[in-house]
Amino acid sequence: MDVPVLKQGPYLIATVQSALTDADLAQLRRTLVEQVGRYRSRGLIVDVTAVDVLDSFACRTLRDIAHMTGFRGAETVIVGIHADLAFAMVQLGLSLEGVTTALDLEEGLAYLDRKQRSVKALGSRPRQSAGPRNLLHPRG
């Protein structure tokens, strides 16, 4: 079962459309980690609205995706965990620690837009240290 990945501006949106096997999940992880590089994406949304169960492996794979793409400079937001799933995940003892979640696609995109704006605002501020030069000539 292939998960369609849509490129929207600086973001990638992966919409999981049915229950996924472990192999499908591992494939999704590979694809997304590769594609954030290919499309130079700043953000990634994984929409799990259509997922029937998030068990320990699925949860861990989502965490992996968020951390791996994070290492490549893209922030991941998991969206669409419905109430029943949230309940089951807590009972099972799962956590998405360190991973951003949002209610739905709309909220997820709004979150990424806010993050992009704040990154741009920070980037335009004049820097005090001249990094590399200081490293080469620490006293100069």
Next chain:
Amino acid sequence: MEHIPIRADTDVLAARQKGRALGLQAGFSSIDITLLATAISELARNILLYAHEGEIELRLLNEGGRRGIMVIARDQGPGIVDIERALQDGFSTSGGLGLGLPGVKRLMDTFELKSTYGAGTVVTAVKWELR
């Protein structure tokens, strides 16, 4: 009654989908169906991880008009050496993959574990409809 052989990751999906269908048939609420399907998924995953193959059996129960679903996860794998420890939160021998049995116990209403070291494991758990 359903027997689902568990030999590959696609069987994990098949088992929880059968559980979901049976839950619907028993008139379970959507939340109970999700709890049941999650427990089945985790039990089937444990079979794959530890025993490589086994089966999930699903039975529709009726006790004085109250319906329930019994899940029996059976394998002839290595068995569990320290059952008490396996039922403690946060204990897993597979590198954190299966969060394991305490979670499944919380998802279901009754839970029983029988394991013989070297001969296999049987987990029997029941989810009852809410009244």
